[in-house]
Amino acid sequence: MTTSSIDLEWKRFTLKERLSRFSVYLIIVMSLLWSWQSVEVIYEFLYDAPEQLVDMFERMTPLDYASYPTTIHDALIETLHIATLGTLITLIFAVPLALLNAPNITPNKALNWIAQFFLVSTRSINSLVWALLFIALFGPGVIAGIMAIAIRSIGFVGKLLSEALAEVNMGTIEALKATGAPWGSILVKGYWPQVMPAFYSIVLFRWDINVRESAVLGLVGAGGIGVVLNDAQNLFQWPKVAMVLVSIFAVVIVAEIVAIQIRKRLI
Amino acid sequence: MDGITNQKLNPFKPSLVNRLLWVVIIAYIFYSISSLGLTVERILLGFGESERLLSRMFPPNFSRVSLLVSGVAESLQIAIISSFFGIIISLFIGLLAARNMMPLIITAPIRAFIALCRSFHPVIIAIIFVKAVGFGALAGILTLIVASIGFIAKLFAEAIEEISFNPVEAIKATGASFFSVIIYAVMPQVFTRFIGFASYQLDSNLRNSTMVGIVGAGGLGGTLFSAFQRFDYDFVAAILLTIIAIILVGEMLSNIVRRIF
Secondary structure, eight states: OOGGGSOSSOOSSOHHHHHHHHHHHHHHHHHHHHHHHHSOOOHHHHHTHHHHHHHHHHHHOSOOTTHIIIIIHHHHHHHHHHHHHHHHHHHHHHHHHHHHHOTTTSOOHHHHHHHHHHHHHHHHSOHHHHHHHHHHHHOSSHHHHHHHHHHHHHHHHHHHHHHHHHTSOHHHHHHHHHTTOOHHHIIIIIIHHHHHHHHHHHHHHHHHHHHHHHHHHGGGTOSSHHHHHHHHHHTTOHHHHHHHHHHHHHHHHHHHHHHHHHHHHHO | OHHHHHSOOOSSOOOHHHHHHHHHHHHHHHHHHHHHTOOHHHHHHHHHHHHHHHHHHOSOOOOOHHHHHHHHHHHHHHHHHHHHHHHHHHHHHHHHHOTTTSOHHHHHHHHHHHHHHHHSOHHHHHHHHHHHHOSSHHHHHHHHHHHHIIIIIHHHHHHHHTSOSHHHHHHHHTTOOHHHHIIIIIHHHHHHHHHHHHHHHHHHHHHHHTTGGGGTSSSHHHHHHHHHHTTOHHHHHHHHHHHHHHHHHHHHHHHHHHHHO
């Protein structure tokens, strides 16, 4: 009889699935236990954290409105410039890399991999670390901030753009090729109209992220509002710190609204 | 016939709006460069320095292994603990923020809280927590928990809002309690996506745990920042290579986990 091979009981997953799931859970629990036991945390600090936070908010209020027109406003404008120029410079690197990475435009595996390598490596180093590296090159200041934002954004913009390029409808491209159009014309008249909405929304999305990121670059000396924040914090001027935080919050919200509105109009 | 052959018809008419956009962008570049006081000489000077910097960075100096290993261990601990608590808290907050499960009076304040968590950069949150709980790993853990809530809770709430309501009604018809409905009707529909978000967040916490140390919140970032300040560029290169290696391994592991579930 073959009844022994029939399951007596219905199970949702096969044995292999259950074993692999179980091993994932086991690894999660073990790594959690290891971290929990070996992490250096002083629990006394956690107990008086609420007290410390209340103390900080008491020091922060009332906000130092007087510092806004003198220092904060100019630094905020500088931050916006860093984010915008950084995003524009990214395009110089990201567009060629995206073209190289899209398999339907560059039918060469080796070139695709090289582009992929650059896209991944620029993305995996944080913008603050890029800022530290560029400060070593250009000295503290806006240029380091702009370059950090520009290099850090290459991976994001390039990856999404190459995905958009890979998904275009090849019908128009083939029609253009049949007329004998050179590759420049194919790019501009065939690919560009199809990826234009994606391109604008990627760039706006990245600009929105860059506004947030450029606000902290100043902590390591790369210009913008972060420098003011760092100075105020080092001098224990908590009302000014609070004012800077509130203005960063306002700028981030406004940037998000602007990006959403422009995206709605364009697409 | 004459009319057709003489006229040069361009099927691709130049768009006035596009040209205007280009003019605006170029004008903006000139305006911002002049207002920031950037000069070509300074940029060229900086690129000239890159050769010197690179020659000091290579070969990377792995001689201080113990320092590197302790930094990596602390970064991993921060990433693992903060991901765990961040994900657990996000489960509840995400559920509370889903508009199809909860009334508006609960979702509105929870959504505002999630937006607040998201709108500040992790480094700024880290500054506040360093003030609250002092230097060290605890500040990093709390920072990344907040950052995780801002990200996963939002995506999780959106995932719950997209579920099919038929299983929910079926389970409700059996007279099940609210928690049974959540566990048997809602969770099975969103669990796979939730694993995806969670493994992405572990990845991103790993990246960020190497950064929060710059403001004193523990992990490899602190080691990196002090190496920068002492101009030990060969050690900096070693740390950067280690960070990239950790991130690549983390991405690989999260791909494996996503394939299993």
